[in-house]
Amino acid sequence: MTSVDYVAPTDVEAAVAALGASKGNAYILAGGTDLLVQLRTGRVHPGTIVDIKRISETRTISEKDGAYTIGAAVTGAEMSAHKGLSQTWPGIVEAMDLIGSQQIQGRASPGGNLCNASPAADCVPALIAAGVSCTIAGPGGRRTVPVEDVVTGPGQTSLDANEFIVSFEVPKPAPRTGDAYLRLIPRTEMDIAVVGAGVCLSLAEDGTCQAAKVALGAVAPTQVVVAAGADALIGSKIDDVALEKLGQAAKAACSPIDDKRGTIEYREKVAAVLAKRAALKALERAKAR
């Protein structure tokens, strides 16, 4: 039996130091809903586990001038219970809430969901669509990168071995902004997305879409930003023609695989359907603002 070091520092600098001091691979533990399963099934063999939940910055949701900071280890349940965040960014909160069961919601975190680097991670397309960036701490201090630049492939991130995500920076939304995330699973819950689609859009006073961002999950090795999909929406009133173009763009952005969860053909079709539906849901929310 191999032994594993476990540390639970109370500040960011100590966590970075612990990552650097690890003899074998160091793993960050937030909620542990992925890491503990991987440990049990023998997929990972950590030298050190660095638990970041005692660092208050990773466990806090705060608001300043309409912008939110969400600690990387905040749980899904805490996000759902946060009134301001839920009202402002329902798409992000709903995406996080789709992960796992009630029990999992009590542990699972957005930081973990992102850094597990699954193409099917539910909260990631929603974060990308909303223009969220993350604050990464490392030996050289802190840096901020857009969420879409974190995952580089299945199980792979752009973070250095000594870095970890401290928090997410959610911008103040423009007036008349709505976001939405939808996923397709064969069941109603307790499942992994076959396709996920996040859309965030902002309307001008006359209802014309003036900003939009579209991101897909589970249709490529990483989440995909569908720039052509956003272009289809911007300048339109999100009418059928714009939605059709969005669907085409979503389909074209896919580079999925055939696997036990779905075929290439199926994922492409459903990506188009969900992108359109998510856009309509985001539109409804934007109009209500």
Next chain:
Amino acid sequence: MGQEPVETKWVGKRIVRPDGVDKVTGRANFGADMNLPGMLEAKILRSPHAHARIKKIDTSKAEALKGVHAVVTGADFPELKAASVDGGEAQVNLKDLGENLMARDKALYDGHAVAAVAATSASIANDALDLIEVEYELLPHVIDVEAAMKDDAPLLHDDMFTSGVEPQPKKPSNIAARMEFGAGDTAKGFAEADVIVERTFRTAATHQGYIEPHAAVAEWTEDGQSRIWCSSQGHFAIRSMTTALLDMEEAELRVMPAEIGGGFGGKTTIYLEPVALLLSKKSGRPIRIVMSREEVFRGSGPTSGSVVKTKIGATNDGKITAGEVELKYEAGAYAGSPAMPGCMTAFACYDIENAKVVGYDVVSNRPKCAAYRAPGAPMTAFAVESVLDEISEKIKMDPVELRMKNAAKEGTRALYGAKFKQIGFEETLKAAKDHPHYSAPLGPNQGRGIACGFWFNIGGESTANINVNPDGSVTVVSPNPDIGGSRASMVLMAAEVLGIDPEKIRITIGDTASIGYSGLTGGSRVTFAVGMAVVEAAKDVVKQLCERAAKIWEVDFEGVEWRDGAAHPASTNVGDFDPLTLGDLAAQAGKLGGTVVGASSINARGAGPGFGTHICDVEVDKETGRVDVVRYTAIQDAGKAVHPSYVEGQMQGGVAQGVGWALNEEYIYNDDGQLENPGFLDYRVPVTSDMPMIDTVIVEVPNPFHPYGVRGVGEVPIVPPLAAVANAVSHAVEKRMEQLPISPPRLLSIIDG
């Protein structure tokens, strides 16, 4: 001539379940919960290959690892005999059974056990598995049932010559058996038909999905008093199979039943017990083996995937003139799919003059299939009930009406030979038609399907003991693991006969040394058959109590009658005596000849066949192919519902499993013949939120062979749902579903043509 329902005081009441508090508090002990001093944990090495010759197994490095106490491989087991052994419900081929739980010359599927290690901890045992060196020679494999039937298919067993074919083939094949029976002349019947529908249906292998993985604790002793603790559907069958494989006498092994976390047929066989006992013998220590969920999927038996060709002809006024079924069932790596019951049940709901069924039992490189709730019946019901649905569309007749016109009734001779006595099929159809669900309007993208199902139900060897305690309380000892509420039902039936409050009765499941042999918990038999044994044992108690009252009163035995829990003078002629309650007589037991012990041992005959009719509404998302079951009503003849909540629970559980089978559950293999989804994430059983509230209607047409009219209820409810769901989807999308599961990708490709 129908038997009238029997008036009862307790039978039919919804009493609190005897196992409820233990289960909700976590006190209940399941298979993995037993701990013994010095116990070792064992793990099993499984083949990663679908088909491979085992050329050499070198266990020396594993044995040398600190903490490892014993390693076993197939070579450690006694030589296997080509004999059959009592499997509790049917005879089991001993050689196949033994090879399945530890491969000898060949590994026949991904997950086939090849060695086992016992160590001081589970993690050391796991590390030791990595140190076992197995030299495999890979062989071509075959997964698909029809591919396995081809002449040039990779052969699993070079000594398999198809039985049931005259003359028996001299060339070996993967077809273990062919079976055929029929009645009348189907060619003549089809000639009389106005409409004929013929289609081929396919279902995937599905697992029972019990929540508790297999687990066993074994302690071998050198003086012939070995013990096993495990959860199973029949500890007597575990004893028979384990002792036969290890050349022991049955009296040398005592099997203790644990609580069972679901079985559904899957725990009627053995995977771990002889392995644990052999490791215990080798190490001199108690052994525990607990399967992981992945092992359950890779190493234990699902039910067969199937291909079922069905052809039915009918007249325009709805008379079925002929029916034919040809089914091919996956047995897994060893012979023994439920092809025969699949054939026998195919047309059992209907009175058809001209019919023919042909079945094939086919081996392929999959885990050996195990029993699963009404084994074999859901697949043929899917085919037959789908074709009937299509016929009703074609002749524009209400689908319930079509079934009513052809329904089996008292006196009907079923194709498989039995002549039905009193049965309740027509009553379920009538209840379906009268149910508000059947005429409720449907919303957009919704469809409604109905389907029916049959199961034989069985009786068999059953025992019961009833001990009257000195204070007048009563202990019932049942020989059968309780997987569907049998303890509550036994208490109710004992209370009914004894005339005392069920609160005064406690029940326990006796181990193999504490009560006489009983068949296993399966075949929907326990409430019927063991229930009859309990009734007999309770009558034995009553007889003894009456004898004692007669002795006290100094009157003839005939002068005493038992009612309301007490002995009374049978008439005023007998004399004027105060009643003697069970408690009064128990208190004086010593003076009157000792403790009152009621016992019975019967071979219960006359299990009443069960029938059900289900109504299912679905809503289809036509852009994604997702199906939601939005309303479901299950109607079933229970004969007499001893504990109605449990009967409803059985019905709802069967529906939930059937819906999973219909919509999402399937074994997915990669090109190398490895199972790709050995876990609940990608083997999708329904979760609670997938199901609507399942309405139930219990019809009670008494079984004349049971004192309270009981029929088995556990299996019928999984028979109709496959077709009920498929018919509903077919109506919603106006295309016929021929293959399960109707997963979103499959359905979307059908919708999009």
